[in-house]
Amino acid sequence: MSEKVRVRFAPSPTGGLHLGGVRTVLFNYLFARQQGGDFVLRIEDTDQTRYVEGAEQYIIECLNWCGIIPDEGPDFGGEYGPYRQSERKALYRQYAEQLVADGYAYYAFDTPEDLDKKRSELPNFQYGHAHRQEMRNSISLSEEEVKQLLAGGVPHVIRIKVPQNETVSFDDMIRQEVSFETSLVDDKVLLKADGMPTYHLAVVVDDYLMKITHAFRGEEWLPSAPVHILLWKYLGWEDSMPKWAHLPLILKPDGHGKLSKRDGARLGFPVYAMNWIDPQTNELTQGFREMGFLPEAFVNLLAMLGWNDGTDQELFSMEELIEKFSIDRVNKSGAKFDFEKAQWYNAEWIKKIEGQKLKEKVLEVFGANNIQIADERKLSVVIDLVKDRCTLLTDFISQAGYFFENPRVYDFSSVSPKWTAEKASFFVAYSEILNAITDHSPTNLEVAFKSLAEEKSLKVGDVMLPFRIMLVGGKFGPAVFEIASIIGKEESILRIRKGLDMLNKEV
């Protein structure tokens, strides 16, 4: 049987897209592309109380930024829609009822208060074989009573009837055999009182109906896997069950536990793919994109969190990942997120991509920071000149901004103590030379600079640094004469004058 590979990413639209979520999509996507299969986006919005406006669109935008475009999904079309579970609501009840009819599930009439009470009485209460007789459900109640309750429209849920003393096991693509004792698994709710399915029912029904062949999800789902396996069996679909892969979790860099958006805020790095503004509270959670990450780097670093190709290669493009990805090489253990290394990936990608291709993104960053660009051709040249010293795209503000406007801040502290009238007159003379000469190539500017220094009996090094700071505002940047050549004669002279003013005033 060589059926077409079909995978899905099934986020619930409750807020920003976590980096762990993006990694899950990525692995799905890489696998699908490599196998020539389909990648489906399915929105799991079965919890109406947690639905957040705009979250779905946001998720799609994140995927788009990463270069991951679903083959099927809401607004993408496909033969297996609708792709929002809320729009499939009517579908689930029949399967739940079928399970009841077949004796694999039952109606339960306990109110949330009943359950709370029970749980506070019994510290380790589980709604399962040990206690279901004590609860109000179609197993403990008489047929007559159940009929009446149902007819009277009493709110109820449908729960799976998990058997006693069976072993459920399955072959995980990452962990090999995993097994569970059913006696320890509780009777999970399948259909809620509002008629919506829970995740447990929905994931099985939809994976079946959408012909999903491989299901990737986070390790946090492992404990509920037996419920899903049982459901596949009870619904009579065992032969169509997808192969499971439970991905290791991404952990906090310090302390312990799953990485959460709170950790990002606490430690000063993003956790979401893109900026997310909570529509209720207006609270902003920073994203990798806005912090200045390249999607190439983001995808690359995520892929390396739990996977490697067995060689020393660490830099992979999406194409290479698609080609080389293999589930066998996915790690079993969780990985602490290392933001330093994440930044390294970004720096590497900035170095790797040529200036011309970085232009649009740098332009965006500049725009957001009110840096006007008159000459876009000049921008590409500048980017190539400075990109080796940028870790984040936002670094271009300080590393390239001064090519297009006056430095916003000046730090003369390292030269002002040693400032002299001789040096001041050197710069007056040098700006006259700049004005006079016609060849403003870097080497020419440098030759003129050095011979003038010699003429004035000054050490080149003593005037080089002041010159640099006049031009760029601080002790950084590429070769000074490169800079002077690019910003041009007029601008160089203006900046020397301004610098002279500031230095003379300070002394």
Next chain:
RNA sequence: GGCCCGUUCGUCUAGGGGUUAGGACGUUAGAUUUUCAUUCUAGAAACAGGGGUUCGAUUCCCCUACGGGCUACCA
């Protein structure tokens, strides 16, 4: 507490019955760069512990410890 999963430098990891246990980030030292960064060279740094199995275990098995996840009418 119960169940499930995991454990190689600080971090991400390679490896796998006999290796000088390899790489990367970070870190330290040096070189280059009349600035800063890049780049280059070198260094420090790991098989959680205890039992087996074996001529030999970091590698296979068991136990312990530790870490993580789950334990909702949330996903």
